[in-house]
Amino acid sequence: MSTTDEEQWRGVAAEDVEELDAIVGARLQRRSRVLLGSLVRPRLGTGLFALLLVIAENALTLAGPVLIAVAIDTGIPNALDGDTAALAWCVGGYLGSGLGAAALRFAFLKVSGRFGQDVLLDLRRRVFDHAQRLSLSFHEKYTSGKVISRLTSDIDSLHDLLEDGLDGLLTAVLSVFGIAVVLLVLDPPLGLLVLAGLIPVLWVTRWFYLRSRHAYRGTRGAIAKIIVQFVETMNGMRAVQAFRREPRNERILAGLNDEFRRANKTALDVMATFTMTVRLVGNLSLALVLVIGAVRVVNGGLELGVLTAFMLYLRRFYDPLDELAMFANSYTSAIAALEKISGVLEERPTVVDPESPVALPAAGTGRAVTFAGVEFRYSPAGPVVLPEFDLTIPAGQTVALVGATGAGKSTLAKLVARFYDPPVGTVALDGVDLRAVADAELRRAVVTVTQENFLFAGSVADNIGLGRPSASRAEIEAAARAVGADEFIRALPDGYDTDVRKRGGRLSAGQRQMVAFARAFLADPAVLVLDEATSSLDVPTERAVQRALESVLADRTALIIAHRLSTVLIADRVLVVEGGRVVEDGSPEELIAHPSGGRFAALHRTWLESLA
Numbered sequence: 001m002s003t004t005d006e007e008q009w010r011g012v013a014a015e016d017v018e019e020l021d022a023i024v025g026a027r028l029q030r031r032s033r034v035l036l037g038s039l040v041r042p043r044l045g046t047g048l049f050a051l052l053l054v055i056a057e058n059a060l061t062l063a064g065p066v067l068i069a070v071a072i073d074t075g076i077p078n079a080l081d082g083d084t085a086a087l088a089w090c091v092g093g094y095l096g097s098g099l100g101a102a103a104l105r106f107a108f109l110k111v112s113g114r115f116g117q118d119v120l121l122d123l124r125r126r127v128f129d130h131a132q133r134l135s136l137s138f139h140e141k142y143t144s145g146k147v148i149s150r151l152t153s154d155i156d157s158l159h160d161l162l163e164d165g166l167d168g169l170l171t172a173v174l175s176v177f178g179i180a181v182v183l184l185v186l187d188p189p190l191g192l193l194v195l196a197g198l199i200p201v202l203w204v205t206r207w208f209y210l211r212s213r214h215a216y217r218g219t220r221g222a223i224a225k226i227i228v229q230f231v232e233t234m235n236g237m238r239a240v241q242a243f244r245r246e247p248r249n250e251r252i253l254a255g256l257n258d259e260f261r262r263a264n265k266t267a268l269d270v271m272a273t274f275t276m277t278v279r280l281v282g283n284l285s286l287a288l289v290l291v292i293g294a295v296r297v298v299n300g301g302l303e304l305g306v307l308t309a310f311m312l313y314l315r316r317f318y319d320p321l322d323e324l325a326m327f328a329n330s331y332t333s334a335i336a337a338l339e340k341i342s343g344v345l346e347e348r349p350t351v352v353d354p355e356s357p358v359a360l361p362a363a364g365t366g367r368a369v370t371f372a373g374v375e376f377r378y379s380p381a382g383p384v385v386l387p388e389f390d391l392t393i394p395a396g397q398t399v400a401l402v403g404a405t406g407a408g409k410s411t412l413a414k415l416v417a418r419f420y421d422p423p424v425g426t427v428a429l430d431g432v433d434l435r436a437v438a439d440a441e442l443r444r445a446v447v448t449v450t451q452e453n454f455l456f457a458g459s460v461a462d463n464i465g466l467g468r469p470s471a472s473r474a475e476i477e478a479a480a481r482a483v484g485a486d487e488f489i490r491a492l493p494d495g496y497d498t499d500v501r502k503r504g505g506r507l508s509a510g511q512r513q514m515v516a517f518a519r520a521f522l523a524d525p526a527v528l529v530l531d532e533a534t535s536s537l538d539v540p541t542e543r544a545v546q547r548a549l550e551s552v553l554a555d556r557t558a559l560i561i562a563h564r565l566s567t568v569l570i571a572d573r574v575l576v577v578e579g580g581r582v583v584e585d586g587s588p589e590e591l592i593a594h595p596s597g598g599r600f601a602a603l604h605r606t607w608l609e610s611l612a
């Protein structure tokens, strides 16, 4: 298979493809089975023990009708003659096997339940850990809704397979084989007649499997889309309500619900046809056995007890075949879910931790940042964002990046923090290519404060403490004081222990930014990147933060992206970026004094005018 072919299915590439070609379909199925195997193998012992228990349970259950046959044909006639021993044995045996079977079922449910839970927990942990490690570029195209549907509904369908489906399959296979053997031993001609009924059943089972596979892939796809829609609506609730998107979202959800209903209808139709055929064959063969058996009993060719046993066994012979459908049902559904989960697990981070990292030299006052011949685009087919970028920022310098929206400023910041690797050229810290720096060291050396300022549920102190997990409470409070956040934090209901609630929803945007500053200050990085970090602050707070910033930035390298010129003016050097290139480079004073009036000088003039 060529590389281009592989691009069609590797990772999550084929996830939304409705009609897969046969080779790709087979590849994905194999990938799902390999994943299933890797989950089951470490727990094979527990699985085999569960299998033993269910075999023993079936063997005991199987004894029931034989004991009834013996009771009718031998026990009762003997008892009529005064010898009750055989009947007592039969009744005792029946009771004993019933109790034994119940105890074995109890043990089986416990063991198989543990097996299923272990598999699911392992899978959930694997998907979660892996999703966390995948690079930002993956999460930008693969929405959080999709990851959530992998972690919830897809894992649930594996749960259904392990909890009910597998039990159904084992019980069905064991009963069918066990009963077939007993029937053939009890009365070969009648036994063969019953077995003949299996031919149409096996044929319709195969038909069911092939048809339902496609249908279940459809239902999994549809449910995933519904979850994505839910998650996105809930995440963007404020925008949804502000822009009155509710009716549109309702229409979208109605469409998705419809898609789900159609996919489910196909699955249910196939299931109904299957169940009907199995029942039909079951009832027909029951009637046939009753007629033939009755004639033979009348003619003296068959004992009544044997015919009764046949009748009892036949019920148990066809009923579990329904379970086969349940198994095929949950198996196809789980394989479709595993296909998607294994796709996520197959994705590789595009930004990888080096195998043999190079240690950064001891930090002095910040670290030098260099871009050498960097060419960057977000995806191989996307537009070039940085055509050819060269820049050296000496250690300790505070650089402000200014430029129009979409010029590439944030992209430069993301490259310094190594959220992406440039396909061409290098970004280096103190001369060490970022690709060679261990992730943990890089995260200590470079800290970014952005406009989003994501806060985790927990206290204000916890959120600041994220900057340096080993920090004491006193250090956390000192960091807040340094950026001027101490006052508002103390005014909160529980001060530093106030719960910020989901995403810091209890704090204002400006307060969240102050917490983020304190967090970055506590982390004490050699390189600090501020991407629109002061944009939510009001003017007095911004002034206060700026004063704090000047001391915070003093002994480190800083990259500031700001639209407000007041923030830019504290920089040692200003770079005006346009179309991914630096078009002006100098100190704020130099650029303002540009003899022929450069872009920054123009920006500065407009700003002064706006203040007037």
Ligand SMILES: Nc1ncnc2c1ncn2[C@@H]1O[C@H](COP(=O)(O)OP(=O)(O)OP(=O)(O)O)[C@@H](O)[C@H]1O
Residues within 6 Å of the ligand: 140, 378, 379, 382, 385, 403, 404, 405, 406, 407, 408, 409, 410, 411, 412
């Ligand atoms: N994740 C992404 N995937 C694809 N393209 C992107 C992505 N992020 C940014 N871009 C594109 O890269 C270009 C530069 O974006 P960037 O965010 O660096 O601009 P910026 O100068 O920071 O703009 P702003 O001042 O509005 O924040 C834009 O054309 C943008 O559309």
